[in-house]
């Protein structure tokens with residue numbers, strides 16, 4: 001029965017305080033990724049209006065990209081020697097990306113909200129990246145660099161897609 005109560009450990013050369021610190025930052029990001037994934041899908045499902053097809057497809061591509069990070073991020077936490085998220089409830093307790101349960105949101109408000117969320121996510125990833133650099137965690141830093149670029153790419157698409165036609169031509 002000792003195995004049943006044994007802590008779930010993974011080999012790591014870092015001190016437990018370092019691992020705790022890195023894992024805490026990464027698990028917060030993971031909760032944000034799941035919350036943003038679901039919000040992006042929510043808007044993909046509920047968007048309407050003359051640009052329906054464009055927005056519907058754009059948000060699906062963005063949701064796929066966001067979801068693709070989650071497994072890699074969770075397993076990075078496990079490789080560091082810590083545990084990661086266990087449930088939807090765990091996500092809800094940690095997420096900083098706010099849910100949007102409104103019955104109707106205009107398409108431009110959807111794009112603006114996701115643009116803001118992705119911009120915030122990029123900033124939070126940069127903060128964790130700096131912590132990784134301090135702790136010499138090159139592997140996590142390298143993953144974050146790719147995901148920061150992806151978040152900035154999503155922000156760019158959302159910004160350009162929501163510009164009024166006259167502003168886009170100047």
Ligand SMILES: [Fe+2]
Pocket residue numbers: 044060
């Ligand atoms: Fe779909």
